[in-house]
Amino acid sequence: MWLVNSSIGRKVIMSLSGLFLIVFLCVHLTANMFMYVSPEAFGHACHFMGSPLVMTMVPVLAFGFVIHIVYAFILNARNLKARGNEAYRSGNKTQIPAASKNMLALGVIVLGGLAFHLTQFWAEMQLQVLLGRPEYPALANMGIEELAKPYALAKIYFGNVLFSIIYIIWIAALWFHLSHGFWSAFQTLGINNRVWFKRWNAIGIIFATIVCLGFISIPVSFLLGILN
């Protein structure tokens, strides 16, 4: 009950769910990087993501997202109520990074991008498995070999400049969210001190940059013809 009723408990839930989502991001990025190996290698990675072992994790992942988002709104509402118009007006002139002030707004952009992404990729793959239907309805009757289908789907979407730009904006919002969220999670969990404050900050920015550049490299590579 402490985790739900106290403000520090709610922050702990936020940090644990955030770190859980970070692990998911790493797994997802690893799968995406197989696109650089070959369409078939990426196909194998996607089949692994659709395997019963990983599929049992889908509800856990969805739960992680729901908890993180619900608590984001609860924390924000309580902060606003407690501070009123004084929200984030620092008495000691401490500079507060823009990302830390806008975590909810950044989260909402991340959520919007996620919903868009789900309709384009997840709905074609895992959702069809869950419904007991053949995967990739968008590629039906195109004569594409089964293992090459996930890559073919990515090629169609990322061949569209507008879609690629929306994707890049989405990942840029994720970068800002992570650049603050990463160290903030360790701060919340008390795995921090004067020395480690700066280190977690730097590690967070390096981590967010590697992850987000990895995701963004895919549409950029399709647009530049590095992937084709």
Ligand code: HEM
């Ligand atoms: C893959 C997606 C996401 C990841 C990896 C992620 C990660 C994180 C992490 C690590 C934190 C720091 C927790 C702490 O301060 O202890 C955080 C905070 C936060 N997240 Fe997310 N998040 C994601 C998506 C979202 C979404 C979709 C929303 C809302 C719609 C959201 C809203 C927030 C808010 C408001 C905070 C700040 C909470 C506070 O300290 O007051 N996040 N996130």
